[in-house]
Amino acid sequence: MSDQVHPTQLSTVMLQPASRSARTIFVSALLAVAIIIFPFFATPFHLDVANQILLASIGALSLMLLTGFAGQISLGHAGLIAAGAFTAGILSKEAGAPFWIGIPAAGATGGLLGLIFGLPSLRLRGVYLAVSTLALHFIVVYAGGEYENLVGGSGGILIPPPSLWGLKINTGKAWYVLLVAGAILAFLVTWNVVRSRTGRAFAAVHGRETVAAALGINVARTKLTAFVISSSMTAIAGALFAYYRGFVSIEAFSLYLSIQYIAMIIIGGIGTLPGAFLGALFVTLLPYLIETVVAHLPGAQAMAGSIFAVNYAAFGLVMIVFLVFEPSGLVGLWRRLERRLLIGRQSP
Amino acid sequence: MSELTIDKVTLAFGGLTVLNDISFSVEAGELLALIGPNGAGKTTVFNCISGIYRPSGAIRFRDRDIVGLKPYEVAGLGIARTFQHGELYGRMSVLDNLLTARHLRIRTNVIGEILRLPSTRSEERRHRDVANQALHFVELERYRDTPVADLPYGVQKLVGFARAIAAEPNVLLLDEPSAGLTREEREDFAHYILKIRDQLNIGMIWIEHDMQMVADLADRIHVLDYGKSLADGRPEDVLRDPEVIRAYLGTQAGP
Structure with a gap:
């Protein structure tokens, strides 16, 4: 045998689990390049689809945290998205609140709702919990509908495009940049939670609650934390959605x-x-x-x-x-x- | 003073008395075997100590009555336990499993974790080191990053053991650590149990069915039968006690 490495051997070496982190870096770099060059080639339609995907990613990350990691099933996700969208919409319409107020306000509203609707999780599990979170959905939808009736008709709320540092975010490309940043931020938040003490407690509660408690984990507190973080992020995704569409109507949720x-x-x-x-x-x-x-x-x-x-x-x-x-x-x-x-x- | 004292503990579910006036205690650095036939109430005793059940009578850690505390509060006093079936988190790595037991000691908060502050990172690193030491104690370093579900049963049970040690407990409750293990794995376990007693000076209550292991290792034995304390004392005395033999083997059939 010569010293030369056979091509198939080389590719085997490259795919070995030991080089997994190297491969992750490679895939991430490829992805980053694709994300950066995408808007230069995309049509407005493609940009709109990409923006929808990015908005959905933020919502999916927050549900993943709650259901995928902490094991709490929720059917109230649309209700929370609606709550965020309406918070931003109402603040914009009634008080002319700018984007940088609307987003954190939506986050706070979501967090509060998450705390309240996380309470049944202390008693209920699985499908029963899912059904109890349905209440959240219907309450938010009812409240939103009442607001729409109050302001006249069921036309919904118009929201002017947001501006950041004097830049108006009103093109597909500008939104794309903003939403990529938002999705990365959402990813970092969830990743940081998952790989820390709180995230391990989520996994423990997801596994067996009695065992988690015997390890010193406050199960009730852990569940509520999961609901609050997740709901807050979800509502922010909802507010972003409202700003993106420039219009909120309860029918969307x-x-x-x-x-x-x-x-x-x-x-x-x-x-x-x-x-x-x-x-x-x-x-x-x-x-x-x-x-x-x-x-x-x-x-x-x-x-x-x-x-x-x-x-x-x-x-x-x-x-x-x-x-x-x-x-x-x-x-x-x-x-x-x-x-x-x-x-x-x-x-x- | 004893580390943990069970004082006239009685537990009934409805009309069924599961534990009836149980009393025993364990000292620091003592290995107490809790034995008895199936259904004698051994695991129930653990569940009372852990705060899962609320019995009458007193359970004292040092001089504090812990009956009525929540399970996580009991754990917070440094009372750790292992479970009959391991009860590990299969998808998590071995190290992360150990870190779940350090939940109460890790001083980070959600905001710091989300922002991944330098203080959060250094705290994580510090506790990772302790968990690594616990792994080193049972010589499982090579499995540190392996998901627990990928490990053989015997190794998983050792991980459960390491997780309890990682909590740096004052009292350790071991629920049938040797069940389902091979002869060699049992010998390993025996080695680590003695190592804990001798090096860490932890009081241990050890539920065990392998009488040979009990006879060889335990400092003292407490026998339960139908929820009652039957005997308490040195292994050589207790295992020869006719009452104990009768409880295990039953009485001889009539002529």
């Missing part, structure tokens, strides 16, 4: 939205942070994908009316397929493919 977020974290991969991004990407793109597919089917015109029904059905189907065949989501799928690739290379 149906229970279906909560289910979409749950789908994001399941499809992405419960208990993983990259899963929140992958899930947000997948669930946001799915309707566009279906539309494209349906448009190419014969008799597309006839099916145009039922596109929503097709969307719902496909969505449900995808969720079931993931729950049955890949419970660890896209992240699990990715890891499995990676491993298979490794084994394939090692045995020629």
Whole structure:
């Protein structure tokens, strides 16, 4: 044998688990480049889709923290997004409050609601808890509807585009930059929580509560902390959504939205942070994908009316397929493919 | 003064008396074996100490009555325990599992953690060092970053043991640490139990079914039978006690 490394050997070496962190850096760098060059090539439509994905990512990260890490199931996510959106909208309309007040105010509102609606989690678990969080959804939707009636009609609230340091954020590109920053910030917040004392307590409570308590973890406090952080982030995502659309109406926040977020974290991969991004990407793109597919089917015109029904059905189907065949989501799928690739290379 | 005293503890669920007037105590640096047939109430005693059940009578840590404290408050006094089935967090690394036991000692708050302040980082590092020492104690350093679910059962039980040590407890409750282990793993365990007693001076209450191990290692034995204290004393006396033998083997059938 010569000293030369055979090409297949080299690639095996590069894919060895030992170089995992190096590979993570490589993938992150690639991703960073893609994110930076994207707006230079994207059409306004593509930018809008990208911005929707980024907004969804922030919401998905906060639900991932609550459900994926702390194990508390919530159907109140849409209600919290609505609460954030309305906080920003009402403050803007009634007091002319700027962006830099609207966002933290939404965060505070979300945190408070999270504290209140986290209380049932001290008694209830699993599906029962999920049902109790439904109350949050309906209360917020009711309050929002009442406000809309009060200000006249059900037209919703118009919000002028925000400005930061004198720059008006009113183009798709400007929003893209702002939302990329927001998503990175949301990622850092969740990552820092997950890898610290609080995050370990989340995981412990998610595992077995009696054991967590025997380890010295205050279970009630831990759950409420999870609800407060998650709800606060969710409401901020809602406020961003309101500013982005320039318009808030309660109709945008149906229970279906909560289910979409749950789908994001399941499809992405419960208990993983990259899963929140992958899930947000997948669930946001799915309707566009279906539309494209349906448009190419014969008799597309006839099916145009039922596109929503097709969307719902496909969505449900995808969720079931993931729950049955890949419970660890896209992240699990990715890891499995990676491993298979490794084994394939090692045995020629 | 004893580290932990169980004083006339009685526990009933409805009409069923599970523990009936139990009394015993453990000193610092003492290895007390708690034995008895299945259903004698051994784990129930642990659950009373841990604050999961609230019995009548007194349970004193040093001179403080701890009955009525919440489980995390009991843990906060330095009373750590292991569980029959390990009860570890499978997806977390071995080191992170150990760090969960240091929850009360780690002085960081959520805001500092979110911002990842320098003080948060140095505090994390400090406690990581302690957890690493606990791993070193049971010679498991090589598994430090492995998710617990990927480890064999015997190693997992040792991790559970290390997690209890990582809390730097005053009193350690061991719930059948050797159950399901092979002969060699049991010998390892025996080694570490003695190492704790001799090096860390911790009082230990040890639920065990392996009478050979108990006879070899325990300083003292307390026997429970149907929720009552049956015997208490040195292994060589207790294990020869006819009452104890009868409880374990049953009475001889009639002629």
